[in-house]
Every structure is written in C-alpha cells, then in structure tokens.
Amino acid sequence: MPETNVKATGAPVDYASFPDQRGRFGDYGGRYVAETLMEPIEELTAAYEKYRNDPGFIEEFESDLRDYVGRPTALYHAKRLSELYGAEIWLKREDLNHTGAHKINNALGQALLAKRMGKTRIIAETGAGQHGVATATVAARLGIECVVYMGADDIQRQAPNVFRMRLLGAKVVPVDSGTRTLKDALNEAMRDWVTNVDDTFYIIGTVAGPHPYPQMVRDFQSVIGREARAQMLEKTGELPDQVVACVGGGSNAMGIFHAFLADESVELHGSEAGGDGVETGRHAAPLTAGRPGVLHGNRTYLMEDENGQIIGTHSISAGLDYPGVGPEHSWLKDIGRVQYAAITDDQAMAAFHDTMRCEGIIPAIESAHAVAHARLLAEARGGQRILVNLSGRGDKDINTVAKLEGIEL
Amino acid sequence: MSETTKQPAGRLASLFERLKGENRAALIPYITAGDPDAQATVELMHAMVEGGADAIEVGVPFSDPMADGPVIQAAHERALKSGLGLRGVIDLVAEFRKRDSHTPVVLMGYQNPIEAIGVAAFVDKAAAAGVDGVLTVDLPPEEADELSAALGERGMSPIFLLAPTTSAARTREVATKGSGFVYYVSLKGVTGAANLDTDALASQVEGVREACALPVGVGFGIRDAETAGQVGRVADAVIVGSAIVRLIHEQASAAGGMNAQGLEAVRGFLAELRAAVETARH
Numbered sequence: 117m118p119e120t121n122v123k124a125t126g127a128p129v130d131y132a133s134f135p136d137q138r139g140r141f142g143d144y145g146g147r148y149v150a151e152t153l154m155e156p157i158e159e160l161t162a163a164y165e166k167y168r169n170d171p172g173f174i175e176e177f178e179s180d181l182r183d184y185v186g187r188p189t190a191l192y193h194a195k196r197l198s199e200l201y202g203a204e205i206w207l208k209r210e211d212l213n214h215t216g217a218h219k220i221n222n223a224l225g226q227a228l229l230a231k232r233m234g235k236t237r238i239i240a241e242t243g244a245g246q247h248g249v250a251t252a253t254v255a256a257r258l259g260i261e262c263v264v265y266m267g268a269d270d271i272q273r274q275a276p277n278v279f280r281m282r283l284l285g286a287k288v289v290p291v292d293s294g295t296r297t298l299k300d301a302l303n304e305a306m307r308d309w310v311t312n313v314d315d316t317f318y319i320i321g322t323v324a325g326p327h328p329y330p331q332m333v334r335d336f337q338s339v340i341g342r343e344a345r346a347q348m349l350e351k352t353g354e355l356p357d358q359v360v361a362c363v364g365g366g367s368n369a370m371g372i373f374h375a376f377l378a379d380e381s382v383e384l385h386g387s388e389a390g391g392d393g394v395e396t397g398r399h400a401a402p403l404t405a406g407r408p409g410v411l412h413g414n415r416t417y418l419m420e421d422e423n424g425q426i427i428g429t430h431s432i433s434a435g436l437d438y439p440g441v442g443p444e445h446s447w448l449k450d451i452g453r454v455q456y457a458a459i460t461d462d463q464a465m466a467a468f469h470d471t472m473r474c475e476g477i478i479p480a481i482e483s484a485h486a487v488a489h490a491r492l493l494a495e496a497r498g499g500q501r502i503l504v505n506l507s508g509r510g511d512k513d514i515n516t517v518a519k520l521e522g523i524e525l
Numbered sequence: 526m527s528e529t530t531k532q533p534a535g536r537l538a539s540l541f542e543r544l545k546g547e548n549r550a551a552l553i554p555y556i557t558a559g560d561p562d563a564q565a566t567v568e569l570m571h572a573m574v575e576g577g578a579d580a581i582e583v584g585v586p587f588s589d590p591m592a593d594g595p596v597i598q599a600a601h602e603r604a605l606k607s608g609l610g611l612r613g614v615i616d617l618v619a620e621f622r623k624r625d626s627h628t629p630v631v632l633m634g635y636q637n638p639i640e641a642i643g644v645a646a647f648v649d650k651a652a653a654a655g656v657d658g659v660l661t662v663d664l665p666p667e668e669a670d671e672l673s674a675a676l677g678e679r680g681m682s683p684i685f686l687l688a689p690t691t692s693a694a695r696t697r698e699v700a701t702k703g704s705g706f707v708y709y710v711s712l713k714g715v716t717g718a719a720n721l722d723t724d725a726l727a728s729q730v731e732g733v734r735e736a737c738a739l740p741v742g743v744g745f746g747i748r749d750a751e752t753a754g755q756v757g758r759v760a761d762a763v764i765v766g767s768a769i770v771r772l773i774h775e776q777a778s779a780a781g782g783m784n785a786q787g788l789e790a791v792r793g794f795l796a797e798l799r800a801a802v803e804t805a806r807h
Contacts, residue, residue, distance in 0.1 A: 138667070148636055148663045150592040152688035152713055154695065293598050294588060306591045311714040313690060410636040410663065411589060423610030424641025425588040 139327020144443035203494035217508030225336030230317035243298030245277025247321030322365025323442030326413030337371025389431035390458030480508035555766035559604030576795025585634030594717030700737035717767030721746030757805035
C-alpha cells in the first residue's frame, strides 16, 4: 500500500494527518467488526469528531485532568538511577495520577464523551485491572452503570484491583473462554456491546480496536507527551535524546511518543514484553516476533500460529500480556520512526528493584520494562538524556513480586 | 478448470431460483468444522442434506470468535484442540464434494485465518474444493474489496451481513458488493441469543428487500421448527446455527463421538425444520 512507503519518498511524514478517513495508519488499523457495530461506530466517530474540537468539551476534559486526575504529572530527574545506569534519566510520573496510572486520562475522556452521547451504561475490558479501575472510577463519579470484563486467570492474579472495582460499584464479569486473559475479555466486551448497543458505550483501554478508537485513545493520552516535552525544555533547555515507553496495547507509549514524532532528533523506543525471552516462544512481543493480521477490529502485528489462530502470550506483567498491539505502532515500526525491543521478565524485575532502591518509587512491572530498556540504551551508548514514561505505580504488583521471591504476605 | 469456476455463483443462484418456484425458503444449517472431529464433519454434512438442508454453512474454527455466543464459542474451542485450520476445513469441503456436487457450501468465519494463508491462495484452494460462498464475520464491505474481487473472479460469492442497526444507505451499498444472498442478523447480539421477535422481523425483512435485490437469509435466534417456520414465511433462507451445534455436541458427548445414532438425531432435527419451512407459506 502506498502510505507505508511515504517515508521512502523522502518527504517528511505529516504524522498529525494519520489515521486517514478510513482509520488507516499505512496498512494498519481500519474497521474489522461485525455489521451490527458498523453504524454505532460511525455514530461514535461523528460524536468524537464533533466534541474533540468543541471548546466546552475540551474545557471540561482539561479541568477534570487538572482537578480530579491531578495533572500535570511531575517530570522527575532520577539522579541515583542515572548514576547507576550511566545516562541522564528523567521519569514522567504517570504513577502519580489518580488511580495510579495513565489509564485514567483515556477513561475520563471517553466517559465524558459517553455522557454527551447520552449513553447510560459503560463497559470495559481489563487485563491487569488498571483500566478497569480507571473506568470504574470515572463511572462512579458520573453515576453511570459500569460493567468490566476480565479474564478469569487475570482475576486470580490481580485480586486487589478486582476488589477496588467492586468497591467502586462496578460489576466485574469473569471471562472463562479462550486463554482466560485480556484478549478474551476484549472479545466478551465486544459481545456485550453488540447486544446492548443502544444504551452502552464501550471504553476501550488501549490504542487498538476499530477506528476511531486507536486515534481517540491516542488523543486522550497525548497529554502525557505534550506535558513531558514542555517540561524537558523547561528543565533542561533541550529535547531528550531518547524517549522510552512500554508497549502492551501501547496507549502510554502513543501518549508520550505522539508529541515527539515530528522531532527527528529524538529517538523513540518501545519496550515489548519479552517474557522468558523471545527465543523461548513464551513472550508477548508481536512487533518483535509476530506478523500482521486482523484481530479486535484492526489490522496490526499479532502473535499467531501458521493457521492464523491467536496464540497464548506470556509476561510477568498482566498489563502487557496481549497478543496484539495498537495499529499506529505497527505503522511506526514499519516506517522506522520507532524502534521496538523485547525486555524479558528478569530484566524488568531487575529494573523494578533498581527503581525502588535508588529512587524510592515503586514502578508498575509494566513500567519497569521501560526502565530496563533505558538501561540497555544507556549501556549501548552511555551519557544520553533519556525520558522514560513511568506509566503506573507498582503497589498492585507487590503480591506478584512476593510470590516470585517465595514470600507469603 | 473445475466445474465450479465455469459457472459463477452457480449452485447458490440456481438454488434460490428453484425455491422461488416452490414458494419456500431455503433451509441452511451451520456447523462448526472439526466439532466433534474432522471426519464427523463430512458425515454430518451429508446427514444434514439427507434431512433436508438446501445449503450448508461450514464454520471455520477461530481462537477469537467475537461475534459468537457461548455454544458456538465452545464448538470452536473443541475444534481447535484437534489443530484443524482453514486449509483443513477446505479439504473437508472437497471430501464432501466427492459425494455431493449440488448442495451449495458457504464458509463462515473470521478474517485472520484467511490472511494467514493469503487471499489468493485461499481463494484458489476454496474454488478447487467446490466452495460456493464466503462469509467473513469481521470483514464489512468497507474492508472487503480484495477478498470480494478474488472470490468473484473464481465464481464464488462474497456474502455480507446486514443487521437491525444497518441503515438503508448501507444496505444499498452491501447489496452492490455482495452476491449469492445477504445474511440478515435478526437481532442485536451474538449467535445463539434467544429473543427473536418474529413480528418485527417481517417488517425488517421488507425494509431490506426495498434496498437489496439479493435473496435475504435470516439467522440468529432460530432454534426449533416453530421459529424456523415463522422465519420461513418472510425470509428467502432460514439459517440455523447454535441449535444444531448444541445437538451435535449433546450427541457426541453422550456417545464419545459422532455415531450412527447421533447422525440420525441430526438428520431428524433437520427434517423437522424442513417440514416447518415447507409449510410456512401454505
């Protein structure tokens, strides 16, 4: 397809013009859904187009980000970690957001849109539970019914978040089909949406799904990069050499990358979940080791077998344990604007401990993948200024860490 | 060149032409290939034709059947345990064709298995096996140009869904892009849902006909002879899925596989549905 070759022509890429009218980022994206959802998706697209430029909507979103979520989040120079890794490391503190991760930026934006569209019921899928908690939080605040689909296995390993969602008044529905993880929760949420399409708004938690979700979620998350870019300039007078973010579906990464796409001097790096190592097959790194296909409403890189069946993934981090990735990442990989690498469970856990011991910050294990990636970049080149998106806090992960170390809490 | 490539959409078109003369709807059962096992699928296809099926929809197992309810999801999971993929499913159609050259066969599934093979290779293999149409659940007309063109070149029909949420404008567009028939999803929901409103259906189908000249098949929510008869009064085809998949699973689990008694039960159920469809308009 012609779009993917746009960089090869030598012309600068107008990143802001993507996706196109059909929801395409080059060959990726689109709308691969059953017919019943096509009109509702058109309706959502029209509503989003209307409100994204509506001063009243923008004002409400921005004031809620400030007064309810607690933005702007800090940009923090991690001096002891910098010393340890041999680079100048800056952390964008998305862990300081209300509910403890970047997920609330998007959940808030979509919930405000749902309210304006007159929808009376919100549904969501969740893996680690962070998006589920964020959605349950905004639904509680708006007084809207909320149902969260979660894989039965994830419910087992993320019990505290399940309880938080229930305390917030959400109904958490276990999903027993397939691999009983995030991808199956997404399938079940789609089934709910198709059944209750008249009154229900589906808040997808990442930059994937049928158009306009990849664009809409990116736009709601792009506040991360806009803030971080201005903060870097303010604190250092320069842009970073490298920006690093973990990639499951890829919403925190698109959120921080988007403001830097046109800054050609800034390298962008995405950290996929390497699990036990890509060579073992036990990982969740479709950009590193998958191939393009169609799942969950979009064309993108996937982990699949030779028959096109989606295969089970492995990561110590439930939030990265997903066989697909947002379509914009697939495009950015193909045109070479972002480089993606797989970070193993062990590398992520080492970075988790480094961040705690050096900085007194508990990173989410997801975010620890980005910290580990920064270490690799520092080792390879040294001395550079690296901006890391610390996408969430790791309090939710202490049970996982304790179990790894054979400790019973 | 095989017979199938010489006559575009031959079997489906002549079926609907013939049934117009008989003043009745076509009975189209759905089964998930590979459930309970691959050999049983071919035997079940023949048994369904003997019972009264006019055409057969063969479901291609997929790991993430987003538009399917619990009954068909479970069938996909059982079929996948044997490792059956899209190529294997097409081989089963070829096997079926050895003894049945007239019954139309439509593959129903999801886009990713087709992408994994590649559209060109898939279409070649399907045409050679005697497939008549392909319904890709997660491929709306907007995304279907490549597959539709390739199918058309080999005389196979791209079959699209229409839903209660589909506008008249979209229906007109789908009508120009599809062939064979359109599959009207009778309710908002997934396969196997139980709340079919047959009174509303008549006016819905009428609305589809105003914008679409293709035969209108109706599926989702048809579970027995009574509902099949009600739908057969207004639709050109009655499509029955979950009820048959459930029956096959009950028979196969009771007997540890598909035996003669199980095939007879399926044949008998199809005969009941066929009788209801035969008398629906008389």
